[in-house]
Amino acid sequence: MNYAQLLFPDFSLIACGWLLCRYTALDRRVWDQVESLVYYFLFPVLLFHSIVRSPIDFGATSNLLAAGLGVGLSGIALAYALPYLPGIGRHIDRREHAGSAQIAFRFNSFICLALADRLAGPQGLLLIAVLIGVCVPLMNVAAVWPMARHAQTGFLRQLVRNPLIIATASGLVVNLLGLGVPTWMEPTLTRIGAASLALGLMAAGAGMQFATLARGKVLAVSLLSIRHLILPLIGWGLARALRLDATQAAVLMAFAAVPTASSAYVLAARMGYNGPYVAGLVTMSTLLGIVSLPFALALPR
Template sequence: MLPPVNFLQLLLPDFALILLGYLVCRYTALNRTVWEQVESLVYFFLFPVLLFQSIVRSPLDLGATSSLIGAGLLLGLSGIGLSYLLPHLPGLGRHIDRREHAGAAQVAFRFNSYIALALSERVAGTQGLLLIAVLIGVCVPLFNVGAVWPMARHSDTGFLRALVRNPLIIATALGLAANFAGFRVPVWLEPTVSRVGGASIPLGLMAAGAGMRLAHLAQQKALTTGVLAIRHLLLPLVAAGLAWAFSLDAAQATVLLAFSALPTASSCYVLASRMGYNGAYVAGLVTLSTLLGLASLPFALGFLRGLVVSA
């Protein structure tokens, strides 16, 4: 039986850190000059360490979780495809600025890894942690490529050049290679690596708050509605269909549904900002996505899970 989860308690720390970053940047001497350096630290060092450690932490049993992997990859491709499609939709597309879309498209399919790990353990125990580790390992490379491609393409910097120089993709590739090679972070080094990677979450969220300009959301209503509807409504529905189609067991279906309804990644802001896009707008989307998780997670893990598991 699914244990009760207080979603407000789970998401409140992330929202509070975003708000704290906003207030500190606006009303103290720690202004944008300081936070630009924080963004660089998170983007080039702290978050890559977190990604690497998350992927190498548990062995990837591709055989035992092949159905979940297939469903997760199809879910990811659905999110990427839907987000890329937004500017081409009749009626909606003409209201979407193509450059703003290039920076914001990632919000529709990327996810908050920290909340993913915490939530999976709450709803499915140690098995949930293993299952979400598998999804992180196979989906993060896809999602990072999907996030970088429209920005590199729109800015004419060259997709392959942007890809091989992106620290998040480098960390993901190294993590997968290390996992398949059987490498694990030595026990004596693990506390230090955990603290370095863990620092990326609060600093990344505070940097998103420091860069936030909520007025930008009102200027891009169609794009805002589109990416957040994909992230918090359409992807949970797709996940429910995939869980049924792949005949996932209760634990795998639960983890996939939780995965589909998560708030977007806090690093969306840092990636957009560092690649020369409208980071303030993406920071606003990260904030709204964190709030919308209070609705999408109960929807996915309550109503949709009930339909899938009883089917």
């Protein structure tokens, strides 16, 4: 499988946003409005549709769910612990950490879906849909918590007002109730999802400033190491410990090694944190995925 080719669309859209913002009349004034559109409408529709499109069978996928939650919770714990680690913590700015901790544990759902389809066809898509449906709410809550806590704006208030949390929670409820989206709405929702991905990545590129990464190198290296080295190793250990079959193990390893969520930039920027720094991390994570995905999928099972 050509991972560079798989990740090229994401990276090229980020590059397009960067070029348009800096060398055309489509400057920051335009992209601020794009970010709002993506954050308050396009991404929520995308998340809701991704979760409700496939029924969640908890019984058949209990071990995979346990492993996926283990990977996710490990990433959250490691990311949260960074400011308190001896030797590393004193080099980490607490505000920068609050806005960018999400890089370590969130995942790009679209790359997960594309990989699962190539690795295992319809069965792989169903398995990754279960992981997305269960893990996205957890990841979004974990992403919001340090930002709300650092800004002292009230965690519960941020949760109930956060459109990504509302969309994922309502999607889970609809899925578990056995409801679905009417067939005539599917094309519209699919096109909204495609627009959210493209515009979200371009907005990340428009806000990107690599110079900001130089001012937080220890934090950047730590977060990206968790995302692209430690979590794949944890996923490998859990796959062996829970004796996942070959298909489930492949899906889990892809889930553990994919680049971080492209919406991380939009969330950080909308909540008043250093968007350019997070955008740089999203771009670096997309590039590192070219290395981490073959590494993870090549681990013996």
